[in-house]
Amino acid sequence: MADLMLWGVLPYVVLVLFIGGAVWRYRYDQFGWTTRSSELYESRLLRIGSPLFHFGLLVVIIGHGVGLVVPRDWTRAAGVSDAAYHALALGLGAVAGVCTLAGVALLVWRRRTTGPVFSATTGNDKLMYAVLVLAIAAGLATTLVSTAAEFTGAHEPDYRTTVSVWWRSIWVLSPDVAAMAAAGAAFKVHALVGMALFAVFPFTRLVHAFSAPWFYLFRPYVVYRSRSGRTPPATRPAQRGWSR
Amino acid sequence: MGRVMAQVAMVMNLDKCIGCHTCSVTCKQAWTNRSGVEYAWFNNVETRPGQGYPRRWEDQERWRGGWTRTRGGRLTLRAGGRLKKLATLFANPLMPSIHDYYEPWTYDYGHLITAPLGDDIPVARPRSLLTGEPMQVTWSANWDDDLAGGPELAAQDPIVQQVGDRVRLEFEQTFMFYLPRICEHCLNPSCVASCPSGAMYKRAEDGIVLVDQDKCRGWRMCVTGCPYKKVYFNHKTGKAEKCTLCYPRIEVGMPTICSETCVGRLRYLGVVLYDAERVGEAAAVEDEKDLYPAQLDLLLDPDDPDVQEAARRDGIPDTWLASARRSPVYTLIKRHRVALPLHPEYRTMPMVWYIPPLSPVVEAVSGTGHDGEDADNLFGAIDTLRIPVEYLAELFTAGDPAPVERSLRTLAALRSHMRRVNLGQERDPSIAEAAGTTGEGLEELYRLLALAKYDDRYVIPTAYGVDDADRGVIEEIGCSLDFESGPGMGGMGAAHGRTPAPPFGEASGRPDPASVETFHALRTRQTSDAPADRADLKGRVNLLNWDGNGRPEGLFPPKEEP
Ligand code: HEM
Ligand code: SF4
Ligand code: SF4
Numbered sequence: 001m002a003d004l005m006l007w008g009v010l011p012y013v014v015l016v017l018f019i020g021g022a023v024w025r026y027r028y029d030q031f032g033w034t035t036r037s038s039e040l041y042e043s044r045l046l047r048i049g050s051p052l053f054h055f056g057l058l059v060v061i062i063g064h065g066v067g068l069v070v071p072r073d074w075t076r077a078a079g080v081s082d083a084a085y086h087a088l089a090l091g092l093g094a095v096a097g098v099c100t101l102a103g104v105a106l107l108v109w110r111r112r113t114t115g116p117v118f119s120a121t122t123g124n125d126k127l128m129y130a131v132l133v134l135a136i137a138a139g140l141a142t143t144l145v146s147t148a149a150e151f152t153g154a155h156e157p158d159y160r161t162t163v164s165v166w167w168r169s170i171w172v173l174s175p176d177v178a179a180m181a182a183a184g185a186a187f188k189v190h191a192l193v194g195m196a197l198f199a200v201f202p203f204t205r206l207v208h209a210f211s212a213p214w215f216y217l218f219r220p221y222v223v224y225r226s227r228s229g230r231t232p233p234a235t236r237p238a239q240r241g242w243s244r
Numbered sequence: 245m246g247r248v249m250a251q252v253a254m255v256m257n258l259d260k261c262i263g264c265h266t267c268s269v270t271c272k273q274a275w276t277n278r279s280g281v282e283y284a285w286f287n288n289v290e291t292r293p294g295q296g297y298p299r300r301w302e303d304q305e306r307w308r309g310g311w312t313r314t315r316g317g318r319l320t321l322r323a324g325g326r327l328k329k330l331a332t333l334f335a336n337p338l339m340p341s342i343h344d345y346y347e348p349w350t351y352d353y354g355h356l357i358t359a360p361l362g363d364d365i366p367v368a369r370p371r372s373l374l375t376g377e378p379m380q381v382t383w384s385a386n387w388d389d390d391l392a393g394g395p396e397l398a399a400q401d402p403i404v405q406q407v408g409d410r411v412r413l414e415f416e417q418t419f420m421f422y423l424p425r426i427c428e429h430c431l432n433p434s435c436v437a438s439c440p441s442g443a444m445y446k447r448a449e450d451g452i453v454l455v456d457q458d459k460c461r462g463w464r465m466c467v468t469g470c471p472y473k474k475v476y477f478n479h480k481t482g483k484a485e486k487c488t489l490c491y492p493r494i495e496v497g498m499p500t501i502c503s504e505t506c507v508g509r510l511r512y513l514g515v516v517l518y519d520a521e522r523v524g525e526a527a528a529v530e531d532e533k534d535l536y537p538a539q540l541d542l543l544l545d546p547d548d549p550d551v552q553e554a555a556r557r558d559g560i561p562d563t564w565l566a567s568a569r570r571s572p573v574y575t576l577i578k579r580h581r582v583a584l585p586l587h588p589e590y591r592t593m594p595m596v597w598y599i600p601p602l603s604p605v606v607e608a609v610s611g612t613g614h615d616g617e618d619a620d621n622l623f624g625a626i627d628t629l630r631i632p633v634e635y636l637a638e639l640f641t642a643g644d645p646a647p648v649e650r651s652l653r654t655l656a657a658l659r660s661h662m663r664r665v666n667l668g669q670e671r672d673p674s675i676a677e678a679a680g681t682t683g684e685g686l687e688e689l690y691r692l693l694a695l696a697k698y699d700d701r702y703v704i705p706t707a708y709g710v711d712d713a714d715r716g717v718i719e720e721i722g723c724s725l726d727f728e729s730g731p732g733m734g735g736m737g738a739a740h741g742r743t744p745a746p747p748f749g750e751a752s753g754r755p756d757p758a759s760v761e762t763f764h765a766l767r768t769r770q771t772s773d774a775p776a777d778r779a780d781l782k783g784r785v786n787l788l789n790w791d792g793n794g795r796p797e798g799l800f801p802p803k804e805e806p
């Protein structure tokens with residue numbers, strides 16, 4: 001019963017909160033939709049911590065994508081041995097995870113010790129950081145567990161036959177509760193904290209991630225707008241970001 | 245001819261600035277009197293030589309604002325192109341810190357009345373507005389006001405460093421002036437080009453550069469992109485803010501607040517027409533010294549029938565064309581070429597122009613016992629006083645002294661010519677000729693610069709562009725304050741007879757935006773000659789707007805009936 005609630009119902013509650021919350025906030029709180037950058041107050045620590053955290057996180061996100069989306073049979077069929085796959089995934093995952101954790105640790109420390117940054121920290125930020133740090137720490141713990149299993153040969157179910165199978169089953173609306181129930185404890189904790197992160201995501205400053213401005217690469221440099229609302233043509237042709 | 249666009253531009257006559265900061269204060273009252281932008285001055289006045297605000301903003305080796313020309317002749321953002329911008333999004337290495345502006349503070353006034361009785365007189369100590377902690381005040385927006393000669397401070401002026409050490413001593417003894425600065429509302433705005441979310445834009449109708457507060461995501465790239473450091477980051481809301489050229493006022497034909505309240509009456513506002521398709525080309529000319537002529541060349545002659553036809557083709561209404569023909573700004577910039585752009589070498593094509601100060605020259609001449617209104621003395625001094633001229637040239641023409649000299653010679657000729665006129669002497673055409681102009685030209689300048697009537701200084705057409713039917717015949721102008729519950733359509737906003745009336749009386753519903761309230765209070769005060777005793781103020785008197793006349797009802801609470 002508990003398994004069904006946790007792995008069969010909760011994911012959908014989180015999805016509704018995540019998507020519905022984001023849409024709701026986008027419609028009603030454009031003004032609050034910002035990074036709320038604190039670089040004006042302090043930049044020495046931010047310049048190390050923020051790129052460390054964000055670039056680490058980018059790799060982590062890509063890693064999650066590959067690990068969860070691509071079934072084991074496919075990589076096997078592509079001629080990648082399980083051992084090679086795990087060595088790569090764990091190696092890269094551990095490095096990226098440690099960078100992310102170190103980055104976020106530096107950011108939290110900066111928030112606590114730099115007077116103006118601390119004054120500008122809201123309760124919402126504190127909650128966000130608690131969930132975020134827990135999610136990263138739990139994620140790193142799963143990497144440790146898997147690595148340990150790899151070296152000691154201890155029996156630990158492969159996440160690619162448990163967590164990933166469950167994750168993919170959510171999207172076809174028939175959650176494979178049993179698969180997730182069979183996963184290791186560390187994975188269960190990580191999945192739960194991860195779901196908490198997604199649930200609060202739209203209601204925190206993290207929404208800035210939705211607005212990653214990739215469109216900047218494609219638009220003309222100078223933007224004109226008309227009072228009447230129609231956009232007048234650009235006076236200079238757009239130039240691609242990579243051509244300069 | 246390419247696409248013709250209109251721009252509301254400003255000229256400031258530096259000779260008349262007394263450095264009173266009235267413009268800064270009234271601007272602050274109107275726009276940045278809120279937490280989060282305590283440190284921001286959309287209008288600031290700097291003593292030159294001096295470091296300016298934020299400190300050493302002109303040092304583009306460090307801040308990398310504006311544009312540069314690549315070896316291939318293309319224009320690129322000095323701080324790096326699009327990919328570099330995105331890669332440095334997580335922490336912007338070129339972002340100024342609050343200490344480059346100053347840490348905002350208040351005073352612990354409460355202590356004055358809560359201090360326990362004792363021998364010492366209680367004092368209000370400064371407290372940081374960022375942390376609430378007691379702090380030492382060590383710098384502010386105009387900390388080096390009037391201290392231009394101070395060796396430690398003047399030495400930090402990036403332009404002094406450029407002009408060179410050899411001259412510092414002489415220079416300090418002869419030369420000081422004030423430089424009021426607002427956003428330049430550039431034709432080629434690098435702030436707009438730096439904004440990754442596309443939240444900043446240049447308004448097509450009047451060229452005003454604005455930040456869309458709903459679309460800004462706080463990537464803070466505009467702050468570094470602007471070489472004039474005129475975009476500020478609101479650290480409370482996490483959004484960028486900047487000078488709006490008081491667009492709600494401009495739209496109804498009123499001058500900006502800084503202009504309206506300027507004590508020296510030295511600001512001019514008017515429309516210029518320019519060829520938008522040639523902006524990129526003009527901003528990319530190879531030699532920096534050619535930037536001023538290239539920029540001058542962009543501005544189109546509103547009296548030229550071809551220009552008028554092209555302007556109509558591109559949707560500029562006749563009222564705007566008529567206004568452009570009377571524009572004092574065009575007259576000063578192009579007809580007489582006395583006004584110069586600030587730092588054209590940043591290649592943003594700035595649209596706030598400056599008439600360089602002649603006073604250092606006049607003072608040097610009269611200080612040595614000579615006649616400071618004699619043309620030959622002044623012309624000679626302009627030629628020999630290399631230092632002020634070189635300094636001004638670094639400021640206004642990328643180091644080329646010729647246009648600065650030309651402008652100063654015209655101002656000198658104006659002085660001598662008008663003295664002869666006022667003393668009833670015969671006009672001497674050689675004076676005007678020596679400055680490359682005519683007696684009539686000088687008298688036109690005299691009317692603009694010395695008499696400086698309100699209606700000559702500000703020639704601002706009302707807004708257009710809401711509806712194509714507006715063209716030529718604007719009957720009812722649309723206004724940006726004209727939103728739901730706004731004051732447009734003759735209403736007075738939420739608190740003042742809004743239709744439909746708010747359900748639970750005056751105090752219900754959303755409050756008026758501050759801009760709307762200020763707008764109406766100001767308009768009421770400026771257009772009525774009665775004291776602020778008006779029924780529509782609903783029994784309240786806003787002391788900030790009370791002009792001191794009479795004893796308006798509502799100034800004191802009603803007497804209680806015994
Ligand atoms: C590609 C997308 C993203 C971009 C462009 C981006 C950019 C930024 C920027 C500019 C800041 C402000 C730094 C400052 O000046 O103070 C920031 C802060 C932050 N970002 Fe991101 N971000 C992205 C994705 C994410 C994601 C996916 C997360 C977490 C799930 C995240 C978590 C944070 C946190 C926690 C902060 C606050 C740092 C602090 O000031 O303590 N970001 N981000
Ligand atoms: S001066 Fe104004 S328009 Fe020009 S770059 Fe700076 S903020 Fe933008
Ligand atoms: S109000 Fe006018 S005179 Fe006073 S500082 Fe400002 S620009 Fe100069």
